[in-house]
Amino acid sequence: MRSVIITGADRGLGLSLGKEFLARGYTVFAGKFLEDYTLLEQLREQNANLHILPLDVGDRGCIEAARDMVLQVTDSLDMLISNAALMGMVSCSLYEPPMDLEAVWKSFSVNALGAARMVELFLPLLDKGAMRRLCFVSSEVSCINLMKTSRDGGFPYPLSKSSLNMCVRMMHNLLYPQGYTFRLFHPGWMKRVMQDGSRSERALYDPDFTAERASKYFETPLRDEQRLVMFDFLGQEWPF
Numbered sequence: 001m002r003s004v005i006i007t008g009a010d011r012g013l014g015l016s017l018g019k020e021f022l023a024r025g026y027t028v029f030a031g032k033f034l035e036d037y038t039l040l041e042q043l044r045e046q047n048a049n050l051h052i053l054p055l056d057v058g059d060r061g062c063i064e065a066a067r068d069m070v071l072q073v074t075d076s077l078d079m080l081i082s083n084a085a086l087m088g089m090v091s092c093s094l095y096e097p098p099m100d101l102e103a104v105w106k107s108f109s110v111n112a113l114g115a116a117r118m119v120e121l122f123l124p125l126l127d128k129g130a131m132r133r134l135c136f137v138s139s140e141v142s143c144i145n146l147m148k149t150s151r152d153g154g155f156p157y158p159l160s161k162s163s164l165n166m167c168v169r170m171m172h173n174l175l176y177p178q179g180y181t182f183r184l185f186h187p188g189w190m191k192r193v194m195q196d197g198s199r200s201e202r203a204l205y206d207p208d209f210t211a212e213r214a215s216k217y218f219e220t221p222l223r224d225e226q227r228l229v230m231f232d233f234l235g236q237e238w239p240f
Contacts, residue, residue, distance in 0.1 A: 001049075002131065003077050005029040005070065007057050007118060008084030010037045011193040013137065016211030017081060022047045024219070029070050029077075031055030031084060037195055057084045057114030058106070063121050076128035081135045081218065082115040085157075092155045099155075107156035112163035119171060126180075134175070135183040135218045136168050138230055142186075143240050165230070165240045172228045183218050184230040186238055205233065 004021050008014040009030035018030045018040070027049045030040055033056055044050045051073060053066040070077070086107050092100045115136055119126075126132055141147055142161035165184065172182050187210045192200040199206060210233045217231060230238045 001025060001027055002079070003027040003029070003074060003129070004079040004081060005031070005053075005077055005118075005122065006081045006083055007031040007055060007114070008033065009040060010034040011039055013187055013190060013207045013211055013214070014081075014083040015039055015043070015193065016207040017083065017215060018043065018050065019208070020211050020215035022049055024215070025049075026078075027051070027074070029053055029066075029073075031057070031066065033084065039193070039195075039197055042197075055084075057082075057118060058086075058110040060117055060121075063117050067121050067125070070122075070125065075125060077122060077125040078129040078131035079133040079135065079218065080118060080122055080126060081137070082118055083137045084110065084114055085137070086110040086160075087157060104156045104159055107160040108163055111157070111160035112167050115164055116167050116171070132178075132180045133183065133218065134168075134171065134180055135185065136164060137185050137187055137214075138164055138168075138240070140186050140232075140238065143230075143238055145239050162240075169228060176226065181222070181225045182228055184228065184240070185214055185217060186230055186232040187214065188233045209233075 004026050006014050006017050009018050010032050018028050021028050029051045032040055032052050032054055040052050053069050055066045056062040092103050139161045141158040142165050168184055188205050189203045190205050190207050190210055191203040213233045230240050232238060
């Protein structure tokens with residue numbers, strides 16, 4: 001049975017990805033950060049192949065504890081999906097000095113370094129897996145050439161996602177020769193998932209819609225694995 005660990009699986013895309021891979025027969029290790037959400041627990045009642053891990057990717061000790069929990073079940077993993085992200089608007093404005101650069105650091109620590117921490121600490125398990133597949137959820141705002149927004153105060157998220165892309169490039173350069181393959185994914189503007197599982201009206205796409213496409217992209221081998229590219233939920237390639 002193949003296995004996957006998914007960060008940020010409390011709700012939204014992470015939760016929907018968990019459902020997709022459970023349906024494909026995977027053992028799923030789902031990272032849980034939001035204590036007030038119980039959607040993962042409800043899903044676990046339906047499928048014993050789901051294992052819930054308390055997981056804050058901004059905290060190295062928390063990742064180490066999650067790794068130890070996984071090791072109680074298996075000593076190998078086939079796939080890692082780095083989905084957890086710190087979003088939301090914060091005050092980081094050019095017009096309201098001093099800029100809140102601490103907010104930028106918090107986003108960077110979770111959105112970029114969180115992915116690196118996960119790969120570093122789970123690499124011994126992934127080395128033993130059959131797929132050696134590393135998947136990362138990025139964003140359209142990570143694309144420097146296409147970044148057109150002029151919204152003041154929105155520095156943390158785009159900066160951190162651009163850093164994630166560079167981090168993935170560096171890991172690709174190091175790990176692809178060792179048999180690892182990579183996926184970089186732009187999910188589109190997804191509806192927010194509420195505590196009861198309902199969706200907000202604001203945004204365009206349901207996370208289940210995006211997860212169905214993302215899971216196929218993450219799982220299916222590519223003919224040109226040596227190329228690191230970012231694809232979106234419609235299968236279109238994005239420059240980054």
